[in-house]
Amino acid sequence: MNNISLNKVKLSTTISYILRHNPGEFELELDEEGFVSIDSLIMKIIKKQHKYANVLNKKIIEEIVEEDEDGRYEIRDNSIRAVYGHSIKGLNINRYLDSLPPKILYHGTTKENFEKIIESGFIKSMQRDNVCLSEIEDKAIRVALRRTNNPVILKIRALDLHNDLNQKFFKKSNIIWETSNIPVEYIVF
Secondary structure, three states, rough: OOHHHHHHHHHHHHHHHHHHHOHHHHHOOOOOOOOOEHHHHHHHHHHHOOOOOOOOOOOOHHHHHHHOOOOOOEEOOOOEEEEEOOOOOOOOOOOOOOOOOOOOOOEOOHHHHHHHHHHOOOOOOOOOOOEEOOOOOOOOHHHHOOOOOOOOOEOOOOHHHHHOOOEEEEEEHHHHHHHOOOEHEEOOO
16 A cells, blocks of 8 residues: 555544544534535644645545545535444434345444343444444454454344334445344344
8 A cells, every 4th residue: 555545544534533523623513414614624634733634635535535435425515524423413414214224234343342232132323323234244344343353243134123123224325324223133143
């Protein structure tokens, strides 16, 4: 990976952090749908003297969004937002109508969290608005590997959950879905 690609990855991580979790740290305020002006985002990252601010411009942000395989971001009218994974409460991100989920979705977690799931009877959203799920098992593994070297991958009977309990599922990107808390009865053991 060359330096430009590495810088884009690091910038993407920072942008994701800002848009999903802590815009206030960069003196930014998201609108009710989670959008912020791209120009303001660039200005505040540069003002904060972020390590990779020297390569940041609108073209780089557009490239980050276009190259993101997970569909984390959306650009609209010179503004950007994270599409899923927020810990910020009160945003109206679910502009997507609920959709019929595939038969199976995957959720990656740690061994400790898995024990809590079994104990509570639910996969809970934790600090986020909803539980994030993937259509692809490898993506769930990659997500869980951010928190542990020994991930636990849960196979969820999403379509059954939707049909049995009328639980809503929101398709957030080409492979990412969100839903509310998931009863353990819908985990394939």
